[in-house]
Amino acid sequence: MPQSRRCRALLLVLLLSLMPLPGRAAADPAALRSAVDDARRQGQLRAVLVRVSVDGEDLLRMVSGESLPGQPATTAMRFRSGAVAMAYLATLLLRLAEQGVVDLDAPVRRWLPEVPHTERVSLRQLAQMTAGYRDDVRNPAFIAAFERNPFRRWRSEQLLAFAEPASLLYPPGTNWNYSHTSTLLLGMALERAGGAPLERLLQQQVLSPLGLKHTGDTGTAAIPPPVLHAYSEERRSALALPPERGFLEESTFWDPSWTLPAGAVQTTTLDDLHATAVGIGGGALLTPASYRAMVNTDLRGRTTALPGCGTCFPQSEGYTFGMGIVTTGRWLTQNPLFGGYAAAFGYHPQRRIAIAVAVTFREEAFQPDGTYVNEADRLFRRLGALLPPEDPPPPPRQPRPARGAGAGAAD
Template sequence: MAGAVLAVLTLGVTAVPSGATTTPADTPQEQTASAIADSVRSAMADGHLRAVIIEVTQGGEVVTRQAFGTSMDGVPATTDMHFRNGAVAFTYLSTLLMQFVDEHEVTLDDTIDRWMPDLPEADEVTLRMLANQTSGYPDYETDPAWEAAWAADPFHIWTFEERLAYAFTRPVAFPPGTNWSYAHTNFMILGEILAEIGGKPLDQLLREEVLGPMGLTETLASVTSGVPDPVLHTFSSERRGALGIAPTTAFYEESTFWNTQWGTPIGANQTTTVSDMATTAVQVGTGALLSDSSYHAMTDPNLLGFGYTDPSCSPSCFTQVQGYNYGLGVVRSGSWILQNPLLAGISGTAAYLPSQEIAIAVAVTYLPGAFDAEGNYANAADRLFRSIGAVVAPDDAPPMPPG
């Protein structure tokens, strides 16, 4: 997931990517769908992608829903396949938080010592700071000891207590509210607090208050490694370095059933489909379940210009720019509201452009050539979303990184 952040650090100005086909607003839907398919095929060839599943809607109407490539060798990808949604779950947590704000159960400025008084700086860290990544809490996911433990057993189910212990082997990176730094620790803690506020397990709260009302019938939580059928299989080389495998030795393993509970709060480890991702983009992007004030608190670019790079939290801390700035559990990129997870050999993006009512959902899996000599790989779904955005909204395309 941290890679999803790093992939967009350089985003700044809006630009149509080289080679992208732009389409006037009055182009027939079939031609738009064809141009989108061309962008997908180009990305697959250039990025060594195994499978791509997309759905694009505008004004509630499906522009295109299509699958490309294979789930496994000889098994075509299909649009009804299930896959991990990673940080997309953060949008659901933030929606639930803002619902509690609308119901006057809490305020964003409540400090978390009300629920977790033993955490560092608990009397200064607020609910807002957890949701917008400004608490200063270190990310357990970047701790070398945790990375080694995960690489040794990617099927392990990480408990809240285990992750908390890894997170706070290091000191708080900066005084609460003084900088921005992406940390899974924030949402892990927020999930526990939301369950306490709501008086129910988080998965039940999310299902009753968010997923159900949003109409997300295929988005399901589980603490296990299970994925409902039909399954979009994923493959990865990211454990290469940790396992000491030489760059000259071929290494590519199935990662479909790695347990991804490590990256989300207990109760928010989810699988989904591309259609539920597109629906999520619309529901979150319009604030369908929230008051107007809570919607703007969650999605406005309130952190533009905030934050700075510092050795205590690098590379996860940096100044928020037009191309990438964080709301409450959502990313703002230009005029687009999105989430863009990267984990376990899959990347995804759910994005919405309010002014034109356009939703884009993308899921991507990878071929061996997508991984470098150390097993690193790019957030291809995020970049593909930006190419598709340039097709469907050429006058308000998502910002692209240089080159």
Template structure:
């Protein structure tokens, strides 16, 4: 299925096992091997895996092993500590006979959701909105708009169904993978259902929440979402390899993707991603920008300390999960160990996003206690392992680099 960032519900009940002192020790060790890279705005996204440094070799050995074991066509990776590069590299092929390279661009789906969450919290910092303002103030035609708040859209507690898990939507998107979807097309699926639960009383992942959040941000600011994200996130962070796409185009050089969800293994690079979120937040990026994004979003670089605390836990911890009106598979319990923040997943000390769409998978993950950032992008061979393979690779790296904080704990 073309899920874009849906978390693994089975992991929600696992116990947090973070060992901060061990993570700090690993961070110190990694810093001794990191390069003294120039500031990021001038940095080119090029492979450094050939440099004779122990940690770089260790990371790339893990990635090569994962490529073989998971059936990956390609894997791109970048690891930084305290903003300094440990390694940037690529393995495998983009297309037959065309090696994957670290400067290739790929889709990053739900990373745009993290950017929207950060912009919302910036507007709260500026006293332009309140998190608990009803979204009906800006989207007056939305059913339950007087009950659903901006917070509930951003932490996905509104009770709205997820159109991406709707069988009718899946049938439609697979039948016409190049179709251009409008917000109205997409919202027709969740709005034909009653709410899963009273807004704010439970948690369920729903792309509809983020689609509506993007539309609300445009109304609040009077600025198109693509310009808003550039002005407030991509520009300040010098994410020069990150672009919004109103069409399926991907900037060159392109990491090509492949998908077998329609029953045959086929190229899916240019399938239309317009279904994934609000127009203006449908992003492509490269591995260097993805790591920089992980650092900035995960550390709250663009936010006040108070807003960052809200990003990490907007009130989702303790929400119950499955109930008689919201069965398992739709709602998931929110624990301190694994819960949803404002546009980000929080798991075992990491803040991350894990987009997966049209044969592309990626992860941006940041561990604040070790100032460790991991960015991974993967594509698939016909026999690839199920699930988000980039997250599997990132977890193997997390276990090696921060043993007390695996991503799958």
């Protein structure tokens, strides 16, 4: 090879070596840490747990703040993970479909004959929340009961009664609404179809294959130690406390049995939440076809708001519900918020960026009426804007505060 061609080739190799690899994002860990510190200060957060990685390489793994007064929070502490389990339920559903156990589009009456309208509702519609069932936890009677006694344990049949399932919001498959009822029915159907307790099915089919060692349902309101404690003002209005009166109660052991089907009411750790972002976000347990079904954005342009339905809204670039997971821009996410806990995971499949966040709140984070905002979701989006800056997560659908069991599309 002539000397000039060799020089050009060497120069090209050198230039290529200086370019970021596909899927990698230039990042400054100091900038990420600064963003976390700013979020803790601005959001009035008691504790912040964060882990960020790109293509399997950690850029940041940190904790700031305290669990109990005088007790520093640690990355090993467990917290409630709420709606993250919706992604596990959808994964379980798709794996059972791959195994020939269930048909995604067959009526669920076979599994739920006692529930109205199941002769025209499918498992896919339950997983994607297009079945038309009202959200049981937005029933004012349920909210009042929860706020009177947040330690009460709820049974499935009690929750279904609040959904008034005999009357649908819309014909199945024609619209969308965030509905705990749909998730409850999905869990019940999967348990009956799988022939085993839901907790065992999730463990065998999803949690163990993902390598999650600290995620599970205890069957009670207990959280295995070490515990990240949470505090809340969500009941301020229900207790008719004036805004000027100081009020903050520990909410760590409020009973979360209303949030998800029994067997999927879970606690987790920062590292397991991060592993979930990578494994679920990357479709590690699914065939390509099943993964595409899970992250589909087919609802865009097909959903509308409905009078009297606070969780019926058009799907958009900023928020599209697939099967148990939300697409926001090019990112995949879930972002639970309830009982003084907030968390979020985000995953960018093309760049293999994973973000996991969990936070708890100080008294100053709550509004005078006891509402508060999902600061974990805000922090995920702030970090995502740095990784990479040209492809950030879009702003949240609407940064409305939430309170108690009526939080809606958040828990």
